Amino acid sequence: MVLYLSKKLKGGADIAQSLSHLKRWLQVAQLSDDIRYLKGIGEQRAKALSKLGINTLGELITYFPRSYEDRSKILPIAAVPHNETACVSAIVVTEPSLSRVRRGMELLKLRVCDETGSIDITYFNQSFIKNQLKEGQSYIFCGKISCEGSRRSMTNPLFEPEDAPRLLTGRIVPVYRLTAGISQKLLISLIRQGLELCRDILPDPLPESVSEKFQLCKPAYAFENIHFPADAAALELSRRRLIFEELFILTCALTRIKDAKVRKSGIIVSSPRLDDFLSALPFIATDAQRRAIEDTFKDMQSGRLMNRLISGDVGSGKTLVAAACVWAVHEGGLQAAFMAPTEILVNQHCTTFNKLLSPLGVKVAKITGSMTAKQRREITSKLKEGEITLLVGTHAILSEDVEFLRLALVITDEQHRFGVNQRAALVSKGSEVHTLVMSATPIPRTLALMVYGDLDVSVIDEMPSGRQKVDTFVVGEDMRERIYIFIRKLVSQGRQVFIVCPAVEENEERPREIKSAVEYSKKLSQEIFPDLRVGCIHGKMKASEKDSVMDAFVDGGLHIIVATTVVEVGVDVPNAALMVVENAEYFGLGQLHQLRGRVGRGEHKSYCVLFSDFEGEQAKARLKVLEKESDGFKIAEEDLKQRGPGDFFGGRQHGLPQMKIADLCTDLRILQAAQEAGRETLRLDPCLKRSENRALKQKTDELFLASANTFN
Incomplete structure (x- = not known):
């Protein structure tokens, strides 16, 4: 090894590269090691992997599959249905034959068989396979089988030697999100390499008592079977362990932030008599x-710092x-x-x-x-x-x-x-x-710690008296003329109208039916309501322009305001009695509930009309929730179920780490268990000083490295 290392150094390789070879030879690895230490990774592949967020061994093995394909059943050739994807065990009975049919097109053909039948296999432009498939040897082939009479064929199937370790056939196979230059086969082989190197150095951030209480498997088993599951039961055990671990660590990190703030002194504000304040109110x-x-x-x-969230529905x-x-x-x-x-x-x-x-x-x-x-x-x-x-x-x-x-x-x-x-x-x-x-954006109570984990929460679950219920209707294009008549009727009664569009301006790349605020406001003022005062407001306007338009609407100088979601939150116009949302299918339920909250703030009966011509039953059913439900918390729960956590949280997760495996829609039970375990762990060891919690402390510290003083 010394000779090998000295040759490398004399040949011009730098010390770091030589040490990486030594480390690989000795099978010593760290999760923080650069991905380029792995065999088969050069600069180009390293750049491609970086686009997937994979730069280190740790990031490689925590790059979890997005789905799985069950290729565990190996069928006899005769038993495979036509046009079905299946795995078969077969012997190559003809030497692979390579032919060039035209410029840029090569065909590699061979025949394989088992005791029940044969398959003709063709590979397009993969001449290198000729040297990998040997006549007389057995392989597992996986692909779609086509049948014409008694003849069966496969095109470009995956294959692996029957007597070799299997990564792609004869098992449950992971499917990963990819980028240009990285194939499933390559990524699977790299993760296999990474796991071999890291198996014995995986930290376990879960206290032993927690693992035992919730019957969670060990990290090595979990990582092996999340990527290369032995069977469906092993996959489920691994998923449960890794989801629990992710939510447990996040719970502990957020709770530590809150506890650190509670330990800090706060300016003592002597509370005056609350009744003195309340009695001065006009309501x-x-x-x-x-x-x-x-x-x-x-x-x-x-005498302690206050860190409190006031959560309430629109208008509470x-x-x-x-x-x-x-x-x-x-x-x-x-x-x-x-x-x-x-x-x-x-x-x-x-x-x-x-x-x-x-x-x-x-x-x-x-x-x-x-x-x-x-x-x-x-x-x-x-x-x-x-x-x-x-x-x-x-x-x-x-x-x-x-x-x-x-x-x-x-x-x-x-x-x-x-x-x-x-x-x-x-x-x-x-x-x-x-x-x-x-x-004013209700979050399902079970998720409050994930989003507001560093805050205490007060919920205002009661609406002020006089707050109007807003009648909501989901309508199609066939109702447009009737809605225009209704708008004119409301304006004649002295009321005002919001109309919200999903886009600011027309765009060639967008479907033409998507309404834009600028063009639609022109159409309304010039063609539909030339006798009414119509204004337009959107995010691309200068602040002074937006203020001018909004002030005119608040003061009653405009009958109708056409806007983007710049009016989603907080804008208060008690005289507005109708909210019309165009292309409502492009908005989340929570967002539509916020928009609806812009009306019904005064004494006048108010309405919300959601225009949507989406033909899908699921899209219509989603919007119909708003016709029946006015409780923002229930709407938020439905929104989360339908859109998933990514769209639901969006910018709301700003400041929190991205989930790698947990799904807040489907993993609520695990979330509740992880929260219970996290809080109990910190109750027993608030600063995570015990030796069994050393790995947990490191993990929680890593989550919020951007804030150096998070836990101070």
Whole structure:
């Protein structure tokens, strides 16, 4: 080996490459090793694998199959049905014959047989196979068999020697997502290599007591059988173990974040008498609102940091809870910051907070990216001097020039648009700052820890009195004229109308029937309703333009506003009585529920019309859920089932790691068990200092490396 290594060095290979050869020879590997240490991986293949997120041995063996093909049954040739894919064990009875039929086309032909019959096999442009198939030897062939009379044939079947270890035939075979330059056969062989190297070094992050309680298999067994299952039972055991492990680690990581924040000191905000605040309101707060406010007051006067989520359906009154917290901060001579995702919402929240808090002497101001330098300097100066209690803003609030005198409370709206790190950036503008998060996007309760794992949760499950039920209808194109008549009727009664389109502008690559806000608003104003005032608002407009259109609609200057989903969250126009959504099939149920929540906010009877001409029964049934259901939590559960976690969470998972094997739609039972086990593990060992939890601590630390101080 020393001679081998010295030759390598003299030949110009660098030390790192030589050490990799030595490591391979000694069968010593680490999960962090570069994928290029594997046999058959050069620069090009390494680049291709990198596109799949595979750069290390650890990433290779945790690149799990997306599905499986059961090739475990090996049938007699005569028993294989016509046009079915099957595996057969057969002997090559003719020497493979290679012929060139035309330029760029070569055929390799051979015949194989067993005791029941024969098959003629043809390979197109795979001349290299001629040297791999030997006359008189037995192989397992797998492919689609065609029958013409008594003659059977196969084209380009997979094959493996019958007496060799099988990866592709005669077993349950994994199917992976691929990229250019990487075939199933290559990836399977690389994973086989990787598992051979890593089998004895796989860490086990699960405490032995947890594995025993939930009857979970060992990591080596799980990784072997998730990629190369011995049978269906072994595959199920492996999946269950790896899903449990992933959810258990995430539960522990998020719980550690929460516990670390609880251990931190927070500014003590002496809670004033809640009745003094509630009695000054022009309406009566619900019991659910009162409970949520009491939760926050207890948090802020505990001496510990508050990290609380206020979760409620559309229109349940979360802003009142935030206003009560700001008032408490004001009474203590402190300051608060409120961050919203769009300038439209900043303006609206600023107006709402002023209505609620100005009578109580609370100074509210806003800051946005579209402000002039002079306006910005004026606001930042007053903020630094402590003259402003509450600053409402977009991401502009994170800028370095925004300085608070005594920041005590940070409030973020629609948590799914702000990740853990962005909240932390805002909190860092003060010392011992409390955090309140408001979300009008109901998440199924069983998943709350996965999305809001670092927060305590208060649920507002009661609607304010006077909140109208919005009648919802799913209609086709045949109802369009009747809807236009209905719009005109509502406008004549003094009401206003939202119309939402899935696209901003027409696009040649999109189907023509998909409505775009710009073109459709022109058609409505010029052809359908030339006597009505129609406005248009979308995300590509300048902030000042959006503000101008929205202000005109809020003030009653526009009868109809055509928009994209920029109006999805929070926009409050009590006079709007109809929401029309075009091409509703392109939206998720939760998103449609949010849009529906833009109407029915005043005293007028309100309606939601969902236009969809999708012919599929499943698509229609999906939308019909909204006709029957108005509970946002139930709609969210249905949305999750139908669309899957990827689409459902989308940006809402920002700040959380991607799931590699767990499926939040189908693995809820395992999730509940993993959460129970994770919380109990941390109850017994909060800092994971015990030796049996060393691997678990390392795994939880790795999940949130982007935030160096996550657990500090």
